[in-house]
Amino acid sequence: MTTELPKTASRGGWGYRLSRREFLVRIAAAGLVAGALARCGAARQDGWRMAELDEMGARLTTAEWETIAAAQDRLLPSAPDSPGARDVNAIGYLDGAMLFLIGSEARDLVRRGSVRLNELAEGRGVTRFSALAEATQAELLHELHDETDGDWTAVVLRHTLEALLGDPVYGVNTGQVGWTWLGIVGRYPRPPRAEQGRGG
């Protein structure tokens, strides 16, 4: 016996949502775009991928990118003997996560935090948080932390640590630097490369 389900029964779309892995595969793709953008400043790129992502209106702007990347450098600083946020594509990963992983509430929080950091920077005589000295950036991060009850730093720090210790197939933990630093071994079988898009 076969009966069609009435379409009105749907709440939020048919079938399962994209799996988390499928989201991450897209993040890796978004990260590539983000990386290209970073290399050529604010230049826009043509093509379906950018158009699709822009339409969703979720990607980081250049100002947000600069501000949050600087904040991530304070949250997880880089050193010659240990990787930091900038070494593991933490900002590219967060940019992708803005599109596919985190809800609109968290997205707005990330955005508002970025705006607020630059407002606080103005109080220190500059227009961009990223232009401040590291110690001043750290002070302002603590101010933002208190203002947001810790929510902003929790979201950004979580994604920074995911970039540090996630599987490199997702465009993070470049060359396994995070795993090497902390002695993480034995995570096999590893997920297939993004373009293979297999499995659960």
Add this chain to the structure above:
Amino acid sequence: MPEFDVCVIGSGAGGGPVAATVAAAGRSVVVIEKGRWLRREDFFKDELGRDRHDSYTPDLHLEPQVVEDRNGSGGWSARPTPEAGWDFWNGSLVGGASNLMSGFFHRLKPQDFRLLSEFGPVDGANVADWPISYDDLEPFYDRVERVVGVSGRAVQHGLADRRSSADFPYPPLVEHPLAQWFDRTCVERGLDPIPVPRAILPHPVDGRRGCEYTGICAGYGCSSGAKGSSRAALLSRAVATGNCEVRAESMAAGIVSDARGRAVAVEYFDRERRRRRVTAKVFVVACQAIETARLLLMSTGPAHPRGLANRHGLVGKNLLFSAAGFGIGHLPFEKFSTSEVEELRSPFPFLNRALQDWYSFAPENGSARMKGGTLDFLLLHPDPISRAIAQTSAKNGPLWGWPLKRRLVRHFREEQHVRFEVFADWMPHDDCHVTLDPDVRDHWGLPVARVRVGRHPRNKRVVEFLTERGAEVLRAMGAERIRTRPSAGPSTNLLAGTCRFGDDPRTSVLDRDCRAHDVENLYVTDGSFMPTGGSVPYTWTIYANSFRVADRIVERLD
């Protein structure tokens, strides 16, 4: 003429033994499973991709449940799971949650079958004896060891299991050297350390590879096939007989019954979301306790206006979780000698030790002896992201920057960690149950389960006692910075009850063979049958009981 001899709804630890047994007996069986059919090669050690069970459980917006919990004013507040921040899904895939278990296997003790007789009634709790005894179930525990694959070492101790075979069919997994430290510590304190049996094969068997010792078991599908999931150990064999068909991505919408009250068909939505029907002589429900109750309650019929097998309004009552607590201790390398540090750094991930010295205990205040529980000791789960995020927590606010990096180095490179988990009886009572929510529907248009999660105060009392004992052991091992968390809340990965079995149809849903009192050809074989849960993880008992019932089903078909 029915299409199949048996139709099983749900393919986890409750459904797999029935499918395998019926198929092996030459009878036809169809398994209806909501989740996808993933194979061994589909499982990776991919923390980002998995993020706990996220890859293997439904979107809460598409498949919500409703949590009903105490509010501040003494009443109950209901929130759909997308808002509640927690849910009860444990694995929607062929093989169910057994794919994602750790595989710490303990048998129930004889006293667990007689909780009321052994310890007497508990105020406000619906404690009941089981209609069967440990001896009735023992042969099936033994069968699980052989068929599903349980590795371990039988030792004599105060609560040692009565066994029909001398030892386990598979030798224990290689242990971390800390197991020896643990044993020495416990023996010095007059305790009985127990090697924990694992549903993990130490070597290749029947096309399943042996354990690869990544230690990444809990929450992950097993890529070697060593873990004894229903999928790897049972369904693959059942399908190989040619007598078993698994219909994955098929959501059961209801069991159809006739005017006489017999079940005649299951209606389900297939992967194209078409409504289909399958007929069988016998029906077996095994969707985990909450969803099993939901399916029965949804399945009204001319002789079952309140839902299938629900003449006395008992379906959904006495939902059980496991009373749980946790503790962790740190072993900083700087405290130990070079050779000891070498042992602490061992890459083997399994500690595999438990204590059941307080399976029952006499409280210090002189009140009567009461049921206690099990302490399982283990190393930290290897997932680095969740471990790193845990390091951001500090007394004076979150840690970041250089202090965080320093702490990460300490955590991952300069110390070992031992943790314990407490398993104790969750008292069945009137405010812990499953009903159908009157308003919320899932994306198939079906009413969803509304789960009231009332806690009995006894749970917390017992867990606090056991958690203190666990901390003492960690301290005696030389651990520092010991943190404990006795939990009053439900452990959402251990579900039982809602269709308790018994000899009296007025107080039980199922008879002693787990057949519905009211429906002659309907059985329930997941953990729903349990009137009380015992003080161990449930999976071994669910497997064993399902094999027991499967034998009855085959007998009736013959």
